[in-house]
Amino acid sequence: xDSSVHLDNxxxxxxxxxxxxxxxxKIESGEFFSFLGPSxxxxxxxxxxxxGFLDPxxxxxxxxxxxxxGVPANxxxxxxxxxNLALFPLxxxxxxxxxxxxxxxxxxxxxxxxxxxxxxxxxxxxxxxKKVSELSGGQKQRIAIARALAVEPQVLLLDEPxxxxxxxxxxxxxxxxKEIQRKTGITFIYITHDQGEALTMSDRVAVMSAGxxxxxxxxxxxxxxxxxxxxxxFVGENNAIQGKVERIDSGIAEIHxxxxxxxxxxxxxSVAVGEEATLFIRPEHFRLQAEEGMLSIAVEIEEVNFEGxxxxxxxxxxxxxxxxxxxxxxxHQYNDDLAKGKALSLxxxxxxxxxxxxxxxx
Amino acid sequence: MLNQLKARFGxxxxxxxxxxxxxxxxxxxxxxxxxxxxxxxxxxxxxxDIGGPKDTYSLVNYETLxxxxxxxxxxxxxxxxxxxxxxxxxxxxxxxxxxxxKVATPQKAALCLLLLIIPFWINEILRTFSWYIILAYxxxxxxxxxxxxxxxxxxxxxxxxxxxLIGMVYAYILFMIFPIYNAIESLDTNQIKAARNxxxxxxxxxxxxxxxxxxPGIATGCIMTFMLAAGSYAVPALLGSPGSRWFTQIIYxxxxxxxxxxxxxxxxxxxxxxxxxxxALVMRVFKVGLGDIAR
Numbered sequence: 001x002d003s004s005v006h007l008d009n010x011x012x013x014x015x016x017x018x019x020x021x022x023x024x025x026k027i028e029s030g031e032f033f034s035f036l037g038p039s040x041x042x043x044x045x046x047x048x049x050x051x052g053f054l055d056p057x058x059x060x061x062x063x064x065x066x067x068x069x070g071v072p073a074n075x076x077x078x079x080x081x082x083x084n085l086a087l088f089p090l091x092x093x094x095x096x097x098x099x100x101x102x103x104x105x106x107x108x109x110x111x112x113x114x115x116x117x118x119x120x121x122x123x124x125x126x127x128x129x130k131k132v133s134e135l136s137g138g139q140k141q142r143i144a145i146a147r148a149l150a151v152e153p154q155v156l157l158l159d160e161p162x163x164x165x166x167x168x169x170x171x172x173x174x175x176x177x178k179e180i181q182r183k184t185g186i187t188f189i190y191i192t193h194d195q196g197e198a199l200t201m202s203d204r205v206a207v208m209s210a211g212x213x214x215x216x217x218x219x220x221x222x223x224x225x226x227x228x229x230x231x232x233x234f235v236g237e238n239n240a241i242q243g244k245v246e247r248i249d250s251g252i253a254e255i256h257x258x259x260x261x262x263x264x265x266x267x268x269x270s271v272a273v274g275e276e277a278t279l280f281i282r283p284e285h286f287r288l289q290a291e292e293g294m295l296s297i298a299v300e301i302e303e304v305n306f307e308g309x310x311x312x313x314x315x316x317x318x319x320x321x322x323x324x325x326x327x328x329x330x331x332h333q334y335n336d337d338l339a340k341g342k343a344l345s346l347x348x349x350x351x352x353x354x355x356x357x358x359x360x361x362x
Numbered sequence: 363m364l365n366q367l368k369a370r371f372g373x374x375x376x377x378x379x380x381x382x383x384x385x386x387x388x389x390x391x392x393x394x395x396x397x398x399x400x401x402x403x404x405x406x407x408x409x410x411d412i413g414g415p416k417d418t419y420s421l422v423n424y425e426t427l428x429x430x431x432x433x434x435x436x437x438x439x440x441x442x443x444x445x446x447x448x449x450x451x452x453x454x455x456x457x458x459x460x461x462x463x464k465v466a467t468p469q470k471a472a473l474c475l476l477l478l479i480i481p482f483w484i485n486e487i488l489r490t491f492s493w494y495i496i497l498a499y500x501x502x503x504x505x506x507x508x509x510x511x512x513x514x515x516x517x518x519x520x521x522x523x524x525x526x527l528i529g530m531v532y533a534y535i536l537f538m539i540f541p542i543y544n545a546i547e548s549l550d551t552n553q554i555k556a557a558r559n560x561x562x563x564x565x566x567x568x569x570x571x572x573x574x575x576x577x578p579g580i581a582t583g584c585i586m587t588f589m590l591a592a593g594s595y596a597v598p599a600l601l602g603s604p605g606s607r608w609f610t611q612i613i614y615x616x617x618x619x620x621x622x623x624x625x626x627x628x629x630x631x632x633x634x635x636x637x638x639x640x641x642a643l644v645m646r647v648f649k650v651g652l653g654d655i656a657r
Contacts, residue, residue, distance in 0.1 A: 051559055073558045080559045086552035090574045099570070100560035151560055 002064040003077070003154035003187045004029045005050060010059035012045050012211075019045045021212045022058070027189060027204075029064075032181050034190040034198040037208035038234070043191045046208075047157050050189065052076045064154055074103075079153035081161045085144040087132045093119075093143055094128030100151035118146035121180065138169045145180065155187045162197060174201055195235055199223070207231045227269055229356050232280045239325045241279045245271050245355070253355040255279055259321050263295055265353030272357075281353045283312065283328035290347035299325055301342045306334065313338065315346070402627035423628035433612055433629075440609035441636055443523060444591035447530040451538045451587045452580065454531060459542035459579075460572070464551060482536060490600045493529045494520070497601070525601035526608070533597055534590045538583035545579025546572060578654035585641050592637055609633055 005027040012020035020042045027033045035043040048054040049061055052073035061068045063077055079100070087096050095102075097118055098111040106114070119125050122142035127135070135143065141161065148156055158177075162170045178201050181188045192198050198205045199219040206216045207230070215227045226232035233240060243257035253267045255277050265279045290296050299315035302324075310328050317323040327346060367376035403419045411417065427433050458478075462471045481489060496503050497519035504516035519525045549572060557567040573580070598608035613633070616626030645651070 053555060053558075073555070074561045074563055078559070080556070082552045082556060084550065084552055086550060086556040088553060088556070088571060099557070099562070103561040103563075103566060147560070 001154065002029050004062075004064060005033075005155055005187060005189065006062040006065075007046070007049075008060050008062055010049060010056040010061065012042070012049060012054065013057040019211050020049075020056075021210075023213050024059075025206060025213060025216060027187060030185050030187055032178065032188045032190065032201055032203045034192060034202040034205045035208055036192055036195055036198040036205050036235070038193055041208040042211040043208050044159060045211075047080070047159055047189065047191050050155065051078050051080050051157055077154040078157055079148040079151050079155075080157040080159065081144050081148050083160045083163060085140055085161070085164075087140060087144060087147070089132050091132070092128065093124075093130045093132060093135070096132065096143060097128075097147045097150050099147065104151070114150055115146075118150055121149070121183070122146045122176075137165055138173065141165065141169075141173060142176075145177075149180070149184065153186060155189060156181075158188060158190045160192050160194075163192075163194070170197075177201060199235075207234060209234070225268060226280070226354070226356070229278055229280075229358060232268075232278075232354065232356060237283050237326060237328075238280045239283065241281070241323060241325075243277060243279060245273050245275050245277045248273060252350060253277065255355060260297055260317060260323065263297070263353070264350045265355040266351060268354045269356045271355055275357060277355050277357050279353055279355050281325075281348050283326045284310075285348050285352040286325075286327040286346045287348065288329070288333070288344060288346070290345065294347040294349055296345045296347045297325070299344050299346055301338065301340055301344060303340065304338055306331070311338075313344075315344065318343065398627040399631060401624045402631050404624055406622040406624045423625050424632065426625060427629060427632060433609075436607050436612055437609050437632070440592060440633075441640075443527065443608075444588050445640075447527055447534070447591040448584050448588045450527065451531045451535055452584060455535055455538035455542055455583065456580075459539050459576075460546055460568075462539075463543050463546035464549075464554065478536060478539065486533060487596050487600070490529055490533065490597050493525070493532060494600050497525050497528065520601060521603040521605065523602075523606045525603075526598050526606050529597040529601040530591050530594060533594070534587045537586040537590060541579040541582040541586070542576055543579075545576040549575045577648050578650050581644055581648040581650045581654070584644050584648075588640055588644075589637055592633060592640075 007023055007025040007027075009022055009024050010020060011018065011022050023046075035046060037043050045054065049056050050063070050068075052068065052071060052075075055069070068076060088099065091099070094112070094115045097115040098106075101111045101114055115128055116125075119128060122145055124139060124142055124146075127139070127143075132140065132143070144161065162173050165173060174197060177188070190198070190202065199222070202219060204216060204218050205222055207214045207222065209230045215222060215231045217225070222231065222235055226235060229240070232238050241257050241260065241263065243255035243260075243263065245253055246256050246262065247254040248267060248271065251267050252264055253271055254262050254264050257263050257279065263279050265281075271277045287294065298318040300318055301313055301315050303314040305312045305314070309331055311331060311334055313327040313329065315325050315327060317325065325346065364376060364380055367379055370376075371379070402423050403421070404417060405420070405422065407414075407416055427437060458474075462474055466474060495501055498504070499516050499518055499520070503519070504513075507513045508516065519528070553571055553575070554567060557571045562570065593610060594608065595610045595614060598606065598611060602608065602611075609629070610633075613626050613629045616622050616629060620626070
């Protein structure tokens with residue numbers, strides 16, 4: 001069954017405010033797709049457009065190739081898991097799960113069968129008679145999943161459903177969600193501001209900022225080859241160094257970064273000689289020992305933070321601009337020499353650095 | 363409570379506060395009621411005979427109602443009409459309350475609430491009298507209906523119970539809207555979205571999700587409206603016709619025209635008993651406890 005979702009040149013405006021800039025995006029059938037962005041970036045608006053709670057100002061939403069314009073929320077083949085779960089507190093667990101089937105006129109015995117099967121899927125067999133208030137946070141979470149799956153949706157929409165859980169449970173639920181997605185084979189559209197969630201679970205991620213889809217890619221590409229300055233600094237940690245492009249040669253740009261001299265990196269977005277550009281180097285790509293072909297930056301340690309598996313060093317460049325750079329090292333590299341005030345030479349591979357046109361603050 | 367007050371204000375002031383509340387309740391609320399109950403079981407006598415051999419307790423005053431067919435009819439009609447007023451008010455109020463709580467933008471809701479409240483700054487008698495004018499045989503409503511060609515000749519709204527029902531629905535609508543509005547407002551909007559998302563149409567969403575949640579508010583509104591309607595005097599007096607007398611008018615007549623307080627007290631007490639019975643019934647039907655209503 002085709003359960004793809006196509007945002008066909010959609011625009012969403014609230015009065016003068018444009019919540020979603022013109023976006024065109026196709027989410028494949030059976031894909032685990034995430035929208036990642038800071039709060040207020042418009043990701044929930046997208047979910048509301050797909051589920052039918054909002055109609056796009058321009059363009060249309062297509063589910064399974066069908067234009068959803070004029071199809072009300074209760075007639076769409078989507079089902080949503082709300083951030084606060086929105087379980088019905090006055091109904092039992094089984095009644096919650098069966099609600100969507102009750103609406104569809106499914107007989108009582110069929111409904112019972114379905115809720116038993118779903119309770120088993122979410123590993124809560126025999127909890128059907130319980131009140132919602134008797135469940136723990138993680139159990140409520142699973143009931144919300146079961147309720148959403150009961151109506152056999154083509155598309156499951158998840159609005160930050162894990163944000164209320166504690167860390168351990170959240171990590172556990174990630175695996176479980178992924179597992180359920182694999183078992184059911186339906187399209188999952190996941191909204192989150194937590195990049196860990198987006199990167200670990202998704203087949204593809206759309207990074208959003210200020211109502212605009214910045215980049216759509218699989219998690220590894222997103223991390224390795226961000227196309228915009230926003231993605232480079234929002235996904236993972238990144239050091240940004242401003243400069244002016246001096247030369248571009250076979251995908252490698254040389255940029256003049258003031259007192260730091262000339263640095264090089266892979267060109268990621270359209271940059272032209274003479275223009276402003278930003279060089280991004282991730283903290284884990286810095287080395288303390290230079291190897292063949294590496295470039296180096298002289299810095300001084302400002303702070304050492306030991307974080308268990310790794311340690312981060314906050315440094316500032318020796319040059320007068322005092323540019324801050326963060327370095328991440330494996331814990332095995334720790335030694336007493338690494339202390340505040342020590343001068344270091346940070347080296348990096350040109351292929352690990354990327355250059356994106358424009359000012360990173362833009 | 364006394365201990366908490368003592369801890370906060372010291373024992374002198376605490377006893378003073380509690381004492382005043384006690385005096386208020388006992389002397390001004392409980393005693394007069396008990397006095398009325400006492401009156402209702404005694405005959406209406408000349409002042410000289412009170413306390414004399416003729417002053418004995420009996421159920422005669424209560425039996426009067428059941429032997430007077432006209433009064434009995436008015437009694438049941440009052441109860442039935444009050445139920446009708448309550449039902450009509452609920453039907454009118456629920457959509458308004460839902461609109462205010464979940465559909466309207468905050469600014470619009472505030473404006474609507476203000477527009478609903480402003481007329482209630484005016485005395486009930488005057489508001490009721492304005493309906494007397496609106497509903498009059500040659501009044502603006504008939505003129506408008508005639509002008510629109512919806513009727514051929516004016517309708518006598520004020521003969522029969524129609525005028526009283528309209529007047530009461532209007533007079534007590536706020537007592538229904540506010541409890542329901544508060545109840546619906548406290549419902550998480552995601553619950554409504556979840557029901558819609560799972561395929562429920564509007565009727566089922568209301569029936570299964572919104573109304574169950576709003577039940578205590580609906581019960582509170584129904585009880586208040588019923589009590590006010592059953593105990594109303596001004597509306598039936600102004601908008602009623604001789605054929606649509608309210609039981610309160612009979613009670614009034616016993617007290618102030620018949621000069622028979624004992625008889626009036628018995629009638630009033632019977633009305634009170636029926637009203638309390640109605641509250642108990644509503645609470646049973648809606649499966650709500652006193653705690654839910656007090657919320």
